[in-house]
Amino acid sequence: MNTNSQNAREKILERLRLASRAAARKKPDIQKKERISIQDNPLSKPLSLRDQLQKNRFEVIVVRNETLPQILSAIVEEIDESRPLSWLLGNGAVNNSIVDHLQKIDRQTAHQFDQPFETLKDSIFNDIDIGLTHCESVIKNTGTLVIQPSADEPRTLSLIPPIHVIIANKAVVFDSLDGYFAQEIELSLIEHSNLIFVSSPSKTADIQQKLAYGAHGPKRVIVVLSDQQLNEE
Amino acid sequence: MTPFNERIIEALETPELRSNLRGAMDFLRSKRSLSIEDYALWQQHQDIATDVRHALPQQLPELLEQLEQSCTRNGIEVHWAADASDARKIFLQIAQATNATRVIKGKSMASEEIELNTHLEQHGIESTESDMGEFIVQLANEKPSHIIMPALHKNQEQIAELFNQKLNEKADASDVDQLIGIGRKVLREKFKQADIGVSGVNFAAAKSGTLCLVENEGNGRLSTSVPNCHIAIMGIDKVIPDLSSLPSLLYLLTRSATGQEITSYVNLISGPRKPDELDGPKSVHLIILDNGRSSIASDPALAATLACIRCGACMNHCPVYTKIGGHAYGTTYPGPIGQVISPQLDGGEEHNELLNACSLNGACGEACPVNIELPDMIRELRNQRSAAQPNHTGEKMVWHAWRAIHQSPRLYQLTSLMMRIPGLSSLLFPRRWTKGRTSPTPANNTLHALIKAKTNHDNRDPQHEHK
Amino acid sequence: MKRVYLFGTCLIDNYYPEAGLDAIELLSLAGFESVFPQSQTCCGQPPYNSGYATQSAAVAMQTVDTFLYAEYPLIVPSASCAGMIKNHYPVLLRDHPEYEKKAIALASKTFELVDFIVDKLPYHQLTSNTPVTAALHQSCSALRETGSAKSWIKLIGHMPHVTLNLPCYAEECCGFGGTFSIKSPEVSLAMTKDKYEHLVATKSQTVISGDCGCLINLKGYAKKNGLAFPHQHIASFAKQQFDEANS
Structure with a gap:
C-alpha cells in the first residue's frame, strides 16, 4: 500500500471510530413497520426442481442408469444443431473420458482447457460452441446450479461459449440458498477462489424491459440431472 | 428559477420520456409485487437483513479492517480512497504500472460517483461500459438515469437509432434480440482486448474476504474473469460481517430491484487466479471508497442511510421519479435515496433543492426492503437545511x-x-x-x-x- | 353514551366544516358522544414536513394539552392528521422530557375516524338505499401512515348499494404533499393532473376520501381548468347514506 492509500486509510478509520462513538451515545431505534400494502402472491405449491429449472430457462435432461456415451448422445440430441460443433472441456480423468466419447459422436470435436487462458483466448472466444462443466450442488427453490471453477475446470468454460452444458447428476440437492450457505459455503470458499451461482442462461431486460437471452454469457444452458435428484413419482 | 426546476420542467414536457418512464415503473413495480410469494418469509429475511445493515454504521471501523486483512490473506490487494480524487489516482497508478490501455467495466455506481470513464479517457485509456444499459448510455454520451436499469429512459426505437448512428449497424427497432446481439458482438471484442476489468461490489464479507457481485448478463463475470487484472471498487458501506446474511440480502435485493427470485449469476470472488489455475485475473485489487460516507455515519438520525443495498425500489415507487426520471436530479444517485444521500455525500448546497421534490407520500419508505425510513430522513435533512438558514429568511x-x-x-x-x-x-x-x-x-x-x-x-x- | 374527543383538523375546520359535523353524527350513530374542545387548532404537520420541527413541536404541545385533559379517545377525521399524532408526535417531542410521555399517551388513544367506527355502525338500516357509484381516493396517509384505507374500503363494503371504484395507480400520491405543491409546483401539478384523470376515468358519481388536503388539491386543479369534481369527505358520504335510509 502506498503512502497516499495509507493516509486515506487512517483518515477514514479515524472518522468512522469517532462516528461510531457518537452513534453509540444516541442510537436510533430501528423501525420495523408492517408494510401495509405488501400482499402475498401465494403459489399453489412450491415448484418441483425440474419445473423450477425449466421456469428459469434451463434445458433439463434426466438420466437414470444411462452410460456416459448414452448421456452424451442425449445432450447432442438436445442441442439439435446440424452443423459441426466444437466442445471445450476441463481436465482430469472424468473430463478425459468425456472427451474420448464425444469424439466418437458425429460432427463433434472436443478440446481440453489444458493451457493458460492467454494461449487459448482467441480460440475460446471465436471457435468454441459448447463449454462443459460439472456441478456438485443444486439449489431447489431458486433453481440454482453452483459452479465451482478449479484448476481442472477453469472459470471461462461456463462463461464464454454460447452453450453451457452442466453435468449435475451427482450433485447434492439443497432446498434453499440458506441451506447451502449454512452447510457448504465455508468449505467451498476455502477450496475455490471463485464460486458462481447460475440460475438461468445469460439474459438482459435493459432494452425497454424486453427480456432477451444470451446477453454476454451462454444463451443456452443444458443441465443433466438424475431421476433420484428430481425425486419425482 | 433553479436549474433543478428547469430540468424538472424539461422532463415533464418530454412526452416520450414520460411514457418510457411510466412503462418502466409499471413493469418494475408489478414484477416486484409478484415476486413476494410469501410475506411472512419476506419478513423473516427482512428482519435478518435489517439487523445486519442497521448495525453497520457502528461496526464499520472493525469490519473494514477485518475485510482488509481477509482480502490481503486471499491475495486481493486493498487500497483506500478518502475521496473521488484518491480513487481516480489509484486506478491510474494500477493502469500505468501494467501499461494498460483498455479497460472493460461492469456496472458500478461507485465508479459513476468518481466519474472514472472521463478520467481514464483523459489519460488516454479507453474505458468501455459492458452492461447493456450502461453501454447504451455511454454510446449516447449520457449518464445512467437509474441505478439498476441505466437506460430505462430510452425506448427500443431510440436505442436502434443510436446503434445505427454510433455503431454503423443496421439495427431493427422491432427486434430486441437483434439489438442485444449487436451489443454482444461489439462488446465481446472489447472483453477480449481489455487489459483491466473493473467491477463494483454488491456485498463484501469481512470475515472471509469475499466479494459478491449480482448480475444477469454475464458481463460482470467476463469483466472479472477475462482481463489480466480486476479492479473492484466499493463504497465503505458495502461491507457485511460474513456470508451468513447473504441469502437474506440476496432474497430482498433481487426481488426489490427487478422482481427476480434470484439473478442469473451470483458471483463470489475471493482471490485472483491460483498458481495451479489456468484462467482468472492474475491480480485483484479492491478500492475502498469513502467519499463522504463516513460523515453520514456520524449523524445518528441519518446513519441508516448506509444500510442501503442499492436495489432501486425507492425510486421505482417514487411518484416524483416516475414523472421526471433520473437525469433531472443531476446526481449519481437519483430518486429518494439520491435525495437523501447526495446532499450528505457532497455536503453540496446545490443538492439541498432536491429535498423539495418530495411529497412525503411514504411510498419509498414502504418499498425499502431494509427498513430505511427515507421520508423521515428527508424531513430531517429539511430540518438541518432550515436550521442553517439565517432567521430573517422569508x-x-x-x-x-x-x-x-x-x-x-x-x-x-x-x-x-x-x-x-x-x-x-x-x-x-x-x-x-x-x-x-x-x-x-x-x-x-x-x-x-x-x-x-x-x-x-x-x-x-x-x-x-x-x- | 361514551365520550370521545373530536379533532376537527384545521382543513376541515376552515374548508369542510360539514364533514366535522357529519363525523359527530356518525360517532353518535356508533354510540359515542363527541366533545369538541374549542382550544384545538392544528396538528402541526405543515411545518413538521417542511423542515421546521421546532415550530411544529410548539403547536403539537398545544394539541397534546388540549386532548390529554380527559381520558377520552381522540378521533380524527383525517388519516394524515391522525398519522401525525400517532406516528410522529412521539418522535417530534422526544427532546421535550415532560411531553415525550404525554405524546406517547396521546398517540396510543388516537384513532382515525373510520378506523374507530367501521365496526360499530348500524349498516342494516341501509337495505333500501338508491344505488350510487363512488371512486375512492385512498390518500398516502391512509395507505402508509395509519392503514385506514382498509377501513375505508370496509366501510363502503358494508353498504351494498354503493359501488366502490379504485382508480388505476390508486397507491400513487395526488401531488399535494403540503408545501411540496408550492415548492415543486410543476411536478406536483403533473401528479395532480394524472390523479384527477384516473379518478374521472372510473366514471363514478362522486369521489370520496378521508383526507381534505388531497380533496382541496384536486378540486383546485379541476376548478382552475374548468372541470367538474363532485366529491365528498368520506364522513359526509357515509352520513348521507344513513340520512337517506332514515328519511
Missing part, C-alpha cells in the same frame, strides 16, 4: 408567524375569521400554487363556530366544566 419568518397563530386558540380563531374577509384567503396561497390550481374558498363558518352555535358544546368539554 420561509422561516412565515413558520414563526404560523406557530404563533396556531399555538394560541384565540389567535387561531381570529385568523380563521380574517380568512373569511373577501379577498384575504387567496393571499394565503402563493402564486406557485395558484398557477395551476385555484385557491380554496373557506366555508362560510368554521367548524368551531358551527359547533359553538349548534349546541352549547363547551359545556361538554371537561376543561371548561372545571373552570
